[in-house]
Amino acid sequence: MFEVLDAAAARVALARRALSCPDCVGALRPWGRARPRTVRDVGEGILTVRPDRARCTACKATHVVFAALLLPHRVYTVRFVGHHALVAAARGQGRRQIAAEFGAPPETVRGWVRLARCRAQELRALSIHVVASATEALPARVLG
Ligand SMILES: [Zn+2]
Incomplete structure (x- = not known):
């Protein structure tokens, strides 16, 4: 794969x-x-x-x-996990509340949040790289 x-x-x-x-x-x-x-x-x-x-x-x-939208061996897309669970967790919602709101098992939500926290530095570095790459591709007139 x-x-x-x-x-x-x-x-x-x-x-x-x-x-x-x-x-x-x-x-x-x-x-x-x-x-x-x-x-x-x-x-x-x-x-x-x-x-x-x-x-x-x-x-x-x-x-x-x-x-890349799919997660191996998972029934949720990256968008679902990131858009729903991780954003809600970052806003302070608990896993049970997130699970009830989006219809996912609380244990699954807890796993997503734990994994994201464990890999926070890696995710941060990747995010910076993606934004920097996108910014380099923009014409100078767009950046101001
Ligand atoms: Zn080969």
């Missing part, structure tokens, strides 16, 4: 064999689809997704092309 930001763009790149194998850097080619997954997204959204699979032309390994 490897993550991509844009699954549609990755599908095009895969068809052109422009993606490299994460194991050996050989070219990947399309190899069908993975099993369907149903995940909960923001709002009342339920998404059913079926990620692409790829096979390396060199080492023959197969990989699932996993959209």
Whole structure:
């Protein structure tokens, strides 16, 4: 499995064999689809997704092309966890209140909040990197 930001763009790149194998850097080619997954997204959204699979032309390994929106082995999207649970926790809401409000088990919400707190420095550094990269891509006239 490897993550991509844009699954549609990755599908095009895969068809052109422009993606490299994460194991050996050989070219990947399309190899069908993975099993369907149903995940909960923001709002009342339920998404059913079926990620692409790829096979390396060199080492023959197969990989699932996993959209970064999804969390491996989880039924909630990154948007759901971040937008609902982590923002609410940062505003001071408790896990039971968050769980009741968004319809997720309290133990699950507690796990999300604990993990985010444990990785706070990593998340902070990543956020700064994303903002800095986006700012560098903007024309100077937009920045003022
Ligand atoms: Zn390979």
